[in-house]
Amino acid sequence: MTARPAFLEPTDTFVRRHVGPTDADVAAMLDRIGVPSLDALVDETIPSAIRLGRELALPAGLGESAGLASLAAIADRNQVTRSWIGMGYHGAIVPPVIQRNVLENPSWYTQYTPYQAEISQGRLEALLNFQTMVADLCGLPLAGSSLLDEGTAAAEAMALCWAAGRKQRDRFVISQRCHPQTIAVVQTRAEAIGMQVEVGDLEAMDFEGACGVLDQYPDTYGRAVDLQRLADRVHDGGALYVVATDLLALTLLTPPGEFGADVVLGNSQRFGVPMGFGGPHAAFLATRDEFKRQIPGRLIGVSKDRHGAPALRMALQTREQHIRRDKATSNICTAQVLLAIMAGMYAVYHGPKGLKAIATRVHGLTKTLHKGLEAIGYRVAPGAYFDTLRVMTDERGAEAAVAAAAARGIDLRPIDETSFGVSFDESTNAEDVEALLLALGATQAQANVELLATGVDPNVATGLARTGEFLTHPIFHSYHSEHEMLRYIHRLAARDLSLTTSMIPLGSCTMKLNATSEMLPVTWPSLGALHPFAPAERTAGYQQLFRDLESWLGEITGFAGVSLQPNAGSQGEFAGMLVIRAHHQAQGQGHRDVCLIPTSAHGTNPASAVMAGMRVVAVACDVRGNVDVDDLRAKAEKHADALAAIMITYPSTHGVFETRIREICTIVHEFGGQVYLDGANMNAQVGLCRPGDYGADVC
Numbered sequence: 001m002t003a004r005p006a007f008l009e010p011t012d013t014f015v016r017r018h019v020g021p022t023d024a025d026v027a028a029m030l031d032r033i034g035v036p037s038l039d040a041l042v043d044e045t046i047p048s049a050i051r052l053g054r055e056l057a058l059p060a061g062l063g064e065s066a067g068l069a070s071l072a073a074i075a076d077r078n079q080v081t082r083s084w085i086g087m088g089y090h091g092a093i094v095p096p097v098i099q100r101n102v103l104e105n106p107s108w109y110t111q112y113t114p115y116q117a118e119i120s121q122g123r124l125e126a127l128l129n130f131q132t133m134v135a136d137l138c139g140l141p142l143a144g145s146s147l148l149d150e151g152t153a154a155a156e157a158m159a160l161c162w163a164a165g166r167k168q169r170d171r172f173v174i175s176q177r178c179h180p181q182t183i184a185v186v187q188t189r190a191e192a193i194g195m196q197v198e199v200g201d202l203e204a205m206d207f208e209g210a211c212g213v214l215d216q217y218p219d220t221y222g223r224a225v226d227l228q229r230l231a232d233r234v235h236d237g238g239a240l241y242v243v244a245t246d247l248l249a250l251t252l253l254t255p256p257g258e259f260g261a262d263v264v265l266g267n268s269q270r271f272g273v274p275m276g277f278g279g280p281h282a283a284f285l286a287t288r289d290e291f292k293r294q295i296p297g298r299l300i301g302v303s304k305d306r307h308g309a310p311a312l313r314m315a316l317q318t319r320e321q322h323i324r325r326d327k328a329t330s331n332i333c334t335a336q337v338l339l340a341i342m343a344g345m346y347a348v349y350h351g352p353k354g355l356k357a358i359a360t361r362v363h364g365l366t367k368t369l370h371k372g373l374e375a376i377g378y379r380v381a382p383g384a385y386f387d388t389l390r391v392m393t394d395e396r397g398a399e400a401a402v403a404a405a406a407a408r409g410i411d412l413r414p415i416d417e418t419s420f421g422v423s424f425d426e427s428t429n430a431e432d433v434e435a436l437l438l439a440l441g442a443t444q445a446q447a448n449v450e451l452l453a454t455g456v457d458p459n460v461a462t463g464l465a466r467t468g469e470f471l472t473h474p475i476f477h478s479y480h481s482e483h484e485m486l487r488y489i490h491r492l493a494a495r496d497l498s499l500t501t502s503m504i505p506l507g508s509c510t511m512k513l514n515a516t517s518e519m520l521p522v523t524w525p526s527l528g529a530l531h532p533f534a535p536a537e538r539t540a541g542y543q544q545l546f547r548d549l550e551s552w553l554g555e556i557t558g559f560a561g562v563s564l565q566p567n568a569g570s571q572g573e574f575a576g577m578l579v580i581r582a583h584h585q586a587q588g589q590g591h592r593d594v595c596l597i598p599t600s601a602h603g604t605n606p607a608s609a610v611m612a613g614m615r616v617v618a619v620a621c622d623v624r625g626n627v628d629v630d631d632l633r634a635k636a637e638k639h640a641d642a643l644a645a646i647m648i649t650y651p652s653t654h655g656v657f658e659t660r661i662r663e664i665c666t667i668v669h670e671f672g673g674q675v676y677l678d679g680a681n682m683n684a685q686v687g688l689c690r691p692g693d694y695g696a697d698v699c
Contacts, residue, residue, distance in 0.1 A: 010063025017064070018515050020503075042688060047659045050694040056687050057555055064517040075526035077541035081406075082432060083531040085413045086388050086423025087220060088150050088179050088246075089278070090270040091529070093426050097482045098272055098345050099523060101489045108341065108489075109519065110499035113334045114298075117313040122492035123337065124312035128300045129475055130268075130344035134284040136470040137250040138264035139257025143286035144297045146268075146340035148332060148567050151185030153265040153283040154178075154214060154244060156296040156330055158186055159611075160263060160287065161212030161240045162195065163294045163329055169211035169239075174199045177219035178244060186214065192578060192613040202230060207237030212263075214242045217256060218249055221381065221421060222388025224464055231260030247271060247284075248426075249386040251352070251359040251470070252460045258468075263287045270425060272346035273339050274523075277542055278532030279567060282340035292316065296330030326616040331570045331607035348478075349485050352471040358426050362387045364458030365433055366424045372437045372452045381419070384461040388423040390415065401440055408439040411534055557682070557699055558692025569680060570604050573647075576698040577612035580645045580674045583697075592644040592672065596635055598627045600654070602678060605647040614644055626658050629667070636671040643671045649678040650691070657684075665695025674698065 021029065026038065035041045062070060083091065094103070102108045114120035114127065127145035134143035147153045158172050172190060174183055176199050183199055190197045198205070207213055213234045218224040227243070234241040242263040243256040248270055250256075256264045269281035287295060293316075301315025347355065366387050370380050373391060381390035393401050398420040402412050413421035422436070430449040437447035459465065479485045497504065521527055530539060550562040566572035577595070584592045595609040598619045606616045617639060620631040627648065636643055646668045651657045658664070665675045677696035685691070691699045 010066060012063040012065050014061065014064055014067070014515070014517070046657045046688055047661065049662055050689045052687065052689055052693070058552055064515075068517055068520065071521055072524070072526075074541045074544050075521065075524055077544065078526050078530055079538040079540075080525055080529045081409045081411050081534070081538060082435070083275070083411045083529075083534060084422050084424060084428075084436075085411055085531050085533050086222075086421055087181070087413065087533060088267050088269075089275050089531055089533070090387075090423065090425035091427035092270050092272055092274060094272050094274060094342075094523075095346065095349055095485075097485050097489070098342055098349065101486060102342055102345060103338070104519065104523065105489075105493065106516070107493035107496070107498050107500045109338055109514070110504075111337075111496055112504050113337060115314065117311070119497035121312055122495035123341065124300050124314075125492055125495075126341040126344055127298070127337065128302070128312060129348055130282070130284075130340045131300055132473055132475075133344055133347040133471065134247070134268075134286050136472075137247050137255060138245070138261075138284075138286040139250075139255025140261070140264055140286040141289050142292055142295065142299075143284060144295050144335075145300050146335045146337065147265075147283035147285055147297050148335055148571065149279055149281060149283050150179070150244060150265065150267040151182045152332075152567075152571070153267075153285050154182045154242070155186050155189035156285060156332070157214065157242045157263045157265050158190060158195065158212060159329060160291060160294040160296070161242065162193075164240060164291055165211045169209055170194060171196045171198065171210040172212050172214070173197075173202070173205060173207060173210050173239070174214045175202045175216060175219070176200055177221060177223070178214060178216040179220045182214075182216075182244060188578070189611070192581065192611060194613065207234050207239045210234075210237060210239040212240045212242050214244065216244045218246065218253070218386050218388065221390040221415070222385040222423070223381065223383045223390075224249070224253060224385055224460075225383060226254075226259070226463055227256075228259040235260065246386065248355065248359050248362070250466070251356045252363060252466055253386065253464050254466055255470075257286070262291070268340065268343035271343035273342050274528030275531050276522075276528050277530040277534075277539065280336050280339055282336035282343055294329050297332050297335045325603055326606035326610045328603070328607040328610075331574060331604045331611055332568065333570050333604050334568060345485075345489065347471065348476055348488070349480065351476045351480055352469070354480070355471075359386075360458045362424050362426060362428065363460060364453070364456055365428050365430070366422075367456045367458065368430075368449060368453045369422065369424070369433050369436065371456060372433065372442065372447065372449075373440070375452075376437065376440065376442045376446055378440070384464055386460065387425065388421060390419055390421055392419050394418065404441075405436060405439045406535065408435060410436055410439055411531065411538070413533070556686055556690065557679075558690030559699065560692075570608065573604055573608035573676070573678070574611050576676050577608055577614065577645065577647075579698055580676060581612055581614070583674060584644055589672070592642055594639040594642045594644055594673075596632065596639075596643070596646040596668070596673070598632075598648060600625050600627075600652060601647060601649055602653065602680060605649075605678060609645075609647060615642075619646075624656075625652060625654050626656065627652075627660070627664060629660050629663060632664060633667050636667050636673065640671040643668070643673040645674045645676050647676045647678060649680060650696075651681045651684050655681070655684070662694050669695070 114123045131143045131145050187197050231241045240262040243261040245266045265285045267283050299316035303311050303313050305311040379392040402414050402420050405412050433449045434447045479488045553562045566575045593614050595614040596619050597605050600621045609616050620628040622628050674697040677691045677699045679699045
């Protein structure tokens with residue numbers, strides 16, 4: 001067959017620009033280690049018994065420009081609409097100075113996670129701003145520097161309540177008026193560790209024997225009420241009161257810390273971060289000082305260096321789990337640093353007056369819509385609210401109303417047969433109010449927003465209004481012009497080590513390897529402006545991306561099925577262990593709960609196993625750090641009746657392809673267990689070997 005002419009291939013190939021070593025570099029490396037070729041090096045490194053022996057069946061690669069064009073065509077299949085579904089996700093205006101200089105700036109998005117304070121002072125200050133913002137708005141003295149998402153934060157809050165009560169109480173109560181996705185995540189986490197979750201009307205429930213009670217303020221349908229009496233009842237029952245909330249609402253509403261909340265959590269997405277079809281976004285968790293040892297994730301502290309100058313450090317860092325292992329309170333190791341920085345910068349840029357002005361405008365528009373809806377015969381659920389209305393349709397039916405709005409490019413939230421939800425946000429304007437009223441049957445005169453707005457008081461009800469100051473630190477009063485903000489952002493970036501200044505030799509699953517062409521689409525509205533609960537017909541582009549990625553990952557790993565649901569490596573571990581647990585239950589072997597973990601494993605591994613309800617048994621390693629196979633066999637045999645799994649990192653944490661990996665998998669299978677293979681080092685295997693081929697069950 002005639003060779004394909006080279007000039008038919010693209011010249012802007014990805015590999016040429018993004019795989020660092022040149023041919024000369026590779027030759028020098030091979031000469032230094034005494035190996036004649038890369039193929040020979042691979043032959044010496046990877047056991048022949050697990051080699052794939054063929055090329056991966058994947059589509060041909062594209063040049064960077066062609067790849068972007070292909071992705072743009074896929075993204076264009078999505079339909080970006082006015083989305084007022086709410087449920088914790090809102091349209092946001094990303095200040096251009098933050099988009100260009102943080103989200104699109106490699107000085108911010110290529111950094112290693114801030115474990116090393118001496119090369120992370122800029123990020124640590126930005127995260128301290130985030131912590132301060134959260135603590136102030138929530139009315140509590142202590143906040144972490146970000147979590148993964150609101151549902152995960154609620155599950156972490158449940159774990160905090162359980163740990164704070166010394167795990168003596170295994171009942172957790174949730175309001176039925178919390179966001180449904182939050183309830184689902186907490187239920188999943190609770191079931192694995194034997195916690196009993198009860199969902200219902202908190203006004204009608206007792207809290208005896210509960211370690212915690214989770215409420216939503218304002219609730220998922222928009223209602224905001226005085227929760228002081230409920231907080232007192234929770235405390236009288238001996239439980240901690242946990243409140244999921246909305247940061248923008250808290251610029252106007254009484255903060256939960258003032259009416260007795262012990263833990264406050266939520267999602268910072270609407271602080272200048274696009275919806276992005278559900279994330280990633282930085283969640284938050286604030287609590288009282290007495291629970292600082294149970295708080296998940298990072299805590300940034302202000303200290304002094306040896307010269308007496310202020311210095312930032314990790315006062316309580318996620319890597320503590322690598323020390324505490326199966327005693328860790330959380331398995332989260334990275335928690336949306338970039339998005340937390342964006343949200344914190346949003347608060348710095350707007351300051352308390354700016355945030356309150358945004359919130360007041362949103363509330364005023366919501367009240368104007370309320371007035372217009374009632375004028376055309378709809379009824380709004382009674383009570384105070386911030387930005388969300390539950391609209392009663394009576395005989396007209398919610399389905400017809402939602403469909404009528406959708407026909408005009410407006411997505412609402414279907415609640416039940418006779419009601420739907422509307423949630424306004426920072427991007428809403430007067431024309432939007434008019435368009436929605438017209439879609440719901442108003443005449444042009446009835447939809448006159450200027451007339452409707454006459455007499456509307458944009459302030460919240462007096463009994464619920466926030467009275468104290470917030471964001472009083474000078475940082476939130478200093479950078480409100482674009483040029484001042486620009487200088488501040490770049491001043492902080494200059495204090496960090498990122499890929500813009502040097503190579504980063506630390507292993508990492510964070511963003512530093514993402515090329516510019518991979519980052520550009522993040523800011524496309526066709527990808528960023530979609531609500532995660534948008535109707536399926538609006539999201540054809542995303543669905544194609546998911547199908548393609550699942551197929552390609554299946555081919556790369558050798559597994560039969562792929563889930564894209566976990567939003568971090570730590571959550572992938574947890575999900576994988578839940579799959580193994582469910583497998584044993586389906587086989588009538590639900591009693592299997594022992595997880596073998598080599599002492600060299602990632603610290604997240606034992607934490608994930610415990611979160612999945614398993615008992616950790618350590619397996620020894622030899623002097624080279626490889627798994628001691630004799631000890632593994634002895635432990636597997638000893639726990640044969642209860643063996644659930646092994647968690648092993650491959651290649652190992654020090655980068656070695658252990659030659660006995662097939663034997664390790666066989667031993668675990670022989671005694672009834674499943675093999676979880678940590679994919680942190682998956683890049684080293686791509687195209688060379690596949691976990692699903694040599695014995696792993698989950699990765």
